[in-house]
Amino acid sequence: MTESSTSTPAAGTARPPAAARLDAAAERQRGVLRERVGRLLQQxxxxxxxxxLVVFGSVAFESFATADNAISVIVSSSFLAIIAIGMTFVIISGGIDLSVGSLFVLGGVLAAYASQAGTLxxxxxxxxxxxxFGLVQGVIIARTGMAPFIVTLAGMLGARGLMLAVSHEGATTYLVEDRAFAALGQTGPFGTGLTWPVYITVALALLGMLLLQRTGFxxxxxxxxxxxxxxxxxxVPVARTKILVYTMSGLLAGLAGALNAARLSSGVTILGVGLELDVIAAVVIGGTLLTGGVGGITGTMAGVLLMGVIQSLINQVGSLTSAVQQVVSGAFLALVVIAQRLLSRAQGIT
Incomplete structure (x- = not known):
């Protein structure tokens, strides 16, 4: 009589082909899931x-969840948002623009100086x-292959130097003399409390989304x-595209400066210092990779509002100085960059 025995695979032997295929399919499924989750968090x-943070602020501070505070955050963030739209295009293209802070203050001084001739x-x-300024920087970057960091750093210094020349070393502050131009920065339609720069920001954001997602450009x-x-x-017309994105960045920085001058009724000369870092931070926090190729306007708008809400929360505490906001923003940006690196790996982006 022979004994029947059940054979079991010895240690180290290969698994049956069917089981191996199931394991490979499961691993692919997990990889797809990780990629989807990473993309969702990235965007x-x-x-x-x-x-x-909005929910937290609403629970922790009574004055946070008010219409006046919401309007204040949105209005004050609109100028940064306009510049950030242009910066989003620049960073997605793999570049950087350090001149936007100086162009912002230059635009404000020039707008106030020219206001005596009318709104247009x-x-x-x-x-x-x-x-x-943006056009020249774009041409130099595109045609010579110079690093955007160096070119726009020179542009930053040149724009601030021109602003100082126009304002007599900062000693002259030009007042906005045209009432219609001042109203452009201080009033708005529909009686909501939201000023025209907010609506201009929304229109530009929608246009930016359309350009990024629906056009060959x-x-x-x-x-x-x-x-x-x-x-x-x-x-792909690489040179032409780079020239266009840097020109767009310069135009939007100048527009934001002009609208801010209308809001303040003067071309203040001490603004814009470090503003380029705030803009870059907002774009990166919004999910645009500094390495380029990934990002969008929706994320940038969320990043701008997030920085505005953080500032508002700090103001709610009352006992904290403005320096705390810089520390918090810097720490938050560092965490975002680390998170982006991890998410990029999950998506297979190097």
Missing amino acids: HGALMVLAV TALALPLAVCGL GQNVYAIGGNEDAARLMG
């Missing part, structure tokens, strides 16, 4: 954190000058940021 993480002149002069920006050499081989 909408700032919005999620913003929602959490007060808007046209800063747009022309700041747009020209936007796809070129993503392609250049993802891999410039590959984009060039595919026939």
Whole structure:
């Protein structure tokens, strides 16, 4: 009589093909899930954190969840948001623009100086000058291959130098003399308390989304940021696209400065110091990778509002100085960059 025995695989032997295929399929499924979660957090993480902070502030501070405070945060954030829209295009393309803070204050001084000739002149002069700065920087970066950091650093110094020349070393503060231009920064439609710069920001954000997602220009920006050499081989007009994004950045910085001058009724010369870092921080917090190729306007708007809410929460405490906001923003930015690195790995982005 023979004994029947059940054979078991010896240690170290290969698994049956069917089991191996099931394991491979499960691993692929987990990889797809990690990639989806990483992409979701990358794109909408700032919005999620913003929602959490709004809920926290509403519970912790009675004066936080009021219409007046919400309007204040939105209005004060609109100028930063306008500049951040242009910076989003620049960073997605793999570049950086350090000149926007100086162009912001230059735009404000030029707008106040030109306001004596009317609203159109007060808007046209800063747009022309700041747009020209952006155009020149874009041409140098695109045609010579110089690092954007160096070129825009020179632009930052040049724009501030021009502002000091126009304002007689900062000694002259030009007042906005045109009432219609001043009303552009201080009033708004529908009686909501939201001023015109807010509506202009919304319109520009929608236009930016359309350009990035629905046009060949936007796809070129993503392609250049993802891999410039590959984009060039595919026939993408790399130089022209770079020139356009830096020109756009200069124009929007000048526009934000002009609108801020209208709000303040003067071209204040001490503004804009370090503003470029706040703009970059807002864009990066919103999910745009500093390495380029990934990002969007929606995330940038969430990043701008998130920084505004953080500032508002600090103001609610009352006993904290403005320096605390810089510390909190810096620490938060560092955490975001680390998180972005981890999320990029999860998505297979190097």
